[in-house]
Amino acid sequence: MSPDELKALIDATANTAAEAYYWWATGLMVCIHAGFMMYEMGQSRVRNVLASGVKNILAFAFMIPTFFLFGWWLYWAYGTGNIFLPDASAEYAQYYVPWSEGMGPNLQDNASGVFWAAFVLFSATVASIVSGSVIERIRMSSWIILSVLVGSVVWIIAAGWGWSAGGWLVTGWGYHDVGAAGVVHMISGFFALGVLINLGPRVGRFNSDGSANDLSGHSVPMTIAGLMIIIIGFFGFLGACLxxxxxxxxxxxxxxxxxxxxxxxxxxxxx
Incomplete structure (x- = not known):
C-alpha cells in the first residue's frame, strides 16, 4: 500500500468514526426524553399518567416533520447576523430548504444528516422541558402547538443568533454558549415561565379560602429514575455540542x- 493510499484509508476511517460518534451521541440524547417522560409520569396523579407520557411521545412525532420543513432552515437563515428577518439568500439557508439536495440522501455528504438529527433532539429537549412544567395544566392540542412553536421556531432562532459562528450575538457581542445553557435551557425555561404565568396553578390546587391541596405525584421511584436517565442522556447532549x-x-x-x-x-x- 502506497503512502497516498494509506492516507486516503485513514481519512475515510476518520470520517466514518466521526459520523458514528454523532449518531451514538444523538441516540444517547433520546435518554433525555425517556427520562423526562418517566419524571413527568411519576409526578402526575394516576388519572393523568397516560396523558403525561403521550405528551413526550408527541413531541417527537411533531418535532421531526416541522424541524425538517422549516426549523433547520431557520437556523441557517438567522445565523448570518440578521436579527429580525431571516436571510433566505444565505448559501446554507438555500441548501437546507426541505426540497434541496442537502435534505435528502446523499452519499457524498456524511455531515448534514447527523447534525440535522442532533438539532432535532435539541429541539425535542426544549419541548420536553416545557412539557414538564405544564403537567396536568394543558390540553393535548394546545401542547402540540406550543411544542412546535418553542421547539421548531423560538429556540432555533435563538440558536441562529447565539449558537452559530455568524449569529449577531456572537459577532456583535462576543456571546459564547458552548454547552447551550442559554439557547436551549434558558429559552425553554423562560418560555415555560411565560406559559405558567398565563395558565396558573393546576385545577384543584387551591381552595376558595386560599388553602392548598396536596397533588403529589403517584410514583417517587419513577421520578427519581427519570432524573438519573436524564443525566445519562446529557452525556450525548454535551458530546453532540462538539x-x-x-x-x-x-x-x-x-x-x-x-x-x-x-x-x-x-x-x-x-x-
Whole structure:
C-alpha cells in the first residue's frame, strides 16, 4: 500500500468514526426524553399518567416533520447576523430548504444528516422541558402547538443568533454558549415561565379560602429514575455540542482536534 493510499484509508476511517460518534451521541440524547417522560409520569396523579407520557411521545412525532420543513432552515437563515428577518439568500439557508439536495440522501455528504438529527433532539429537549412544567395544566392540542412553536421556531432562532459562528450575538457581542445553557435551557425555561404565568396553578390546587391541596405525584421511584436517565442522556447532549472536522479541514489555527460550535479548540475532557 502506497503512502497516498494509506492516507486516503485513514481519512475515510476518520470520517466514518466521526459520523458514528454523532449518531451514538444523538441516540444517547433520546435518554433525555425517556427520562423526562418517566419524571413527568411519576409526578402526575394516576388519572393523568397516560396523558403525561403521550405528551413526550408527541413531541417527537411533531418535532421531526416541522424541524425538517422549516426549523433547520431557520437556523441557517438567522445565523448570518440578521436579527429580525431571516436571510433566505444565505448559501446554507438555500441548501437546507426541505426540497434541496442537502435534505435528502446523499452519499457524498456524511455531515448534514447527523447534525440535522442532533438539532432535532435539541429541539425535542426544549419541548420536553416545557412539557414538564405544564403537567396536568394543558390540553393535548394546545401542547402540540406550543411544542412546535418553542421547539421548531423560538429556540432555533435563538440558536441562529447565539449558537452559530455568524449569529449577531456572537459577532456583535462576543456571546459564547458552548454547552447551550442559554439557547436551549434558558429559552425553554423562560418560555415555560411565560406559559405558567398565563395558565396558573393546576385545577384543584387551591381552595376558595386560599388553602392548598396536596397533588403529589403517584410514583417517587419513577421520578427519581427519570432524573438519573436524564443525566445519562446529557452525556450525548454535551458530546453532540462538539465538532470534529474532517481530515484536511481546518476551522481554526489548529489543524485537527475537537472544536466547539464556534470553531475554538477544546477536548472531550476539558468540555
Amino acid at each position: 465538532l470534529y472536522p474532517s481530515p484536511g479541514v481546518s476551522l481554526t489555527s489548529a489543524d485537527a482536534g475537537w472544536l466547539t460550535i464556534y470553531g475554538t479548540p477544546t477536548t472531550l475532557s476539558a468540555f
